[in-house]
Amino acid sequence: MITVTNLNxxxxxxxxxxxxLTDINLxxxxxxxxxIIGFSGAGKSTLIRCLxxxxxxxxxxxxxxxxxxxxxxxxxxxxxxxxxxxIFQQFNxxxxxxxxxxxxxxxxxxxxxxxxxxxxxxxxLDLVKLDNKAGSYPSQLSGGQKQRVGIAxxxxxxxxxLLSDEATSALDPQTTYSILELLGDINRNLGLTIVLxxxxxxxxxxxxxxxxxxxxxxxxxxxxxxxxxHDPQSDTAKRFAGIFDFYKSGQHGNIPERAEKEVVLR
Amino acid sequence: MRDDLAGLLWxxxxxxxxMVAWSSVFALFLGTLLGITLVVxxxxxxxxxxxxxxxxxxxxxxxxxIPFIILIVLLLPLSRLIVGTTLGPTxxxxxxxxxxxxxxxxxIENALREVEDGKIEAAKSVGAGPFTIIFQVVIxxxxxxxIRGMTIAVISITEFTAVxxxxxxxxxxxLAIRFGYQRFRTDILLGTVLLIILIVQLLQWSGDYxxxxxxxxxxxxx
Numbered sequence: 001m002i003t004v005t006n007l008n009x010x011x012x013x014x015x016x017x018x019x020x021l022t023d024i025n026l027x028x029x030x031x032x033x034x035x036i037i038g039f040s041g042a043g044k045s046t047l048i049r050c051l052x053x054x055x056x057x058x059x060x061x062x063x064x065x066x067x068x069x070x071x072x073x074x075x076x077x078x079x080x081x082x083x084x085x086x087i088f089q090q091f092n093x094x095x096x097x098x099x100x101x102x103x104x105x106x107x108x109x110x111x112x113x114x115x116x117x118x119x120x121x122x123x124x125l126d127l128v129k130l131d132n133k134a135g136s137y138p139s140q141l142s143g144g145q146k147q148r149v150g151i152a153x154x155x156x157x158x159x160x161x162l163l164s165d166e167a168t169s170a171l172d173p174q175t176t177y178s179i180l181e182l183l184g185d186i187n188r189n190l191g192l193t194i195v196l197x198x199x200x201x202x203x204x205x206x207x208x209x210x211x212x213x214x215x216x217x218x219x220x221x222x223x224x225x226x227x228x229x230h231d232p233q234s235d236t237a238k239r240f241a242g243i244f245d246f247y248k249s250g251q252h253g254n255i256p257e258r259a260e261k262e263v264v265l266r
Numbered sequence: 267m268r269d270d271l272a273g274l275l276w277x278x279x280x281x282x283x284x285m286v287a288w289s290s291v292f293a294l295f296l297g298t299l300l301g302i303t304l305v306v307x308x309x310x311x312x313x314x315x316x317x318x319x320x321x322x323x324x325x326x327x328x329x330x331x332i333p334f335i336i337l338i339v340l341l342l343p344l345s346r347l348i349v350g351t352t353l354g355p356t357x358x359x360x361x362x363x364x365x366x367x368x369x370x371x372x373x374i375e376n377a378l379r380e381v382e383d384g385k386i387e388a389a390k391s392v393g394a395g396p397f398t399i400i401f402q403v404v405i406x407x408x409x410x411x412x413i414r415g416m417t418i419a420v421i422s423i424t425e426f427t428a429v430x431x432x433x434x435x436x437x438x439x440x441l442a443i444r445f446g447y448q449r450f451r452t453d454i455l456l457g458t459v460l461l462i463i464l465i466v467q468l469l470q471w472s473g474d475y476x477x478x479x480x481x482x483x484x485x486x487x488x
Contacts, residue, residue, distance in 0.1 A: 078394070079393060082392060096484060137483075137484045139485045
């Protein structure tokens with residue numbers, strides 16, 4: 001579904017060239033929830049933003065579905081982006097628009113007719129359980145509700161891929177789980193491929209099947225999540241797994257996984 | 267011309283309002299064009315063109331650094347070309363519009379720049395083009411700030427009309443100089459000052475009211 005080959009990206013600053021991504025190679029299967037994990041500044045945000053070219057890579061290729069993203073011209077890129085949804089840490093909702101108008105925005109861009117927009121927005125607000133908030137403005141919503149609007153806006157145009165740029169990092173743990181549950185449901189019910197970046201091992205554990213570990217702009221390890229936990233190879237992965245063990249041996253003690261989930265869902 | 271206090275003030279007020287209204291319309295139009303162009307052409311902007319940005323920026327600074335009273339004199343030939351005369355309120359509208367446009371351009375630029383990059387990226391990420399982003403995202407998001415900035419600008423234009431009055435534009439400024447200063451009519455001087463204060467207060471009050479009601483609609487209903 002998504003293939004990244006030999007991707008490179010540098011930033012040019014006054015003090016010289018700073019490599020942000022070096023020789024990135026990735027393959028993500030259709031319908032997978034794939035995580036990219038790393039510490040701050042490791043380049044994970046740059047990587048995910050290259051996938052829809054909010055950042056321009058310097059070299060290498062990105063293929064999503066049948067489309068070679070890195071070869072598209074501006075106008076073609078805009079068409080391709082309609083099929084690649086994105087959600088953000090800071091939600092990035094339009095404060096001047098109601099929930100309905102926020103979700104309708106991509107549909108208007110894509111040229112849907114008014115009745116189509118109305119039907120589709122209703123459908124998608126139902127899916128994210130915000131059908132009673134259509135007339136509200138973003139400033140009237142809680143963080144979790146805002147991210148649900150973000151998800152609804154990203155999914156409105158029926159994309160094949162959803163990019164999640166630290167989408168739960170600004171939320172409290174409980175809200176994080178409910179958003180992750182929602183992403184999991186969407187993945188199962190719509191067959192959507194999800195790429196998410198995070199610095200929280202817990203997020204990986206909850207919803208990802210596979211993940212890549214990024215360190216100083218390089219992918220140092222790419223494996224099924226289970227393996228990352230039990231047999232981490234890279235320093236970053238070891239530290240993440242270590243943090244998680246420490247966390248688990250603390251308050252979360254011996255609560256079995258299912259019980260924990262139920263507590264959270266309530 | 268009528269010579270009684272009320273008559274003079276009424277005529278001056280009418281001329282001033284006429285100049286303020288039309289100059290504001292033209293200056294807003296030109297300033298909006300300049301402001302939008304500055305924001306979209308800057309480095310990293312949605313239609314980045316640093317060369318264009320630098321030329322417009324320099325031109326704006328140039329016009330803004332000329333004292334307004336001198337700018338009016340410099341623009342007299344243009345007034346003659348456009349409206350056929352260099353005297354009276356209509357002639358002043360030409361200089362006022364051109365004099366205020368760069369100021370408005372900067373104010374609008376600042377208001378538009380306040381819109382977070384993240385919102386623009388969100389619009390890009392669903393495939394929106396530059397014009398959709400400007401007119402359906404950036405301008406609506408910046409609206410309260412735009413209206414507050416425009417209020418400041420229209421008040422400045424009101425002050426400018428009083429200055430323009432000193433060199434033949436008519437209006438309350440001219441009245442204050444010709445009668446209040448040159449003929450020692452203190453009553454007329456005070457009357458004009460009071461009227462100008464009143465106009466400025468009304469403008470500020472309406473601007474605040476509109477901006478606040480937009481803010482309130484976005485925050486508290488629902």
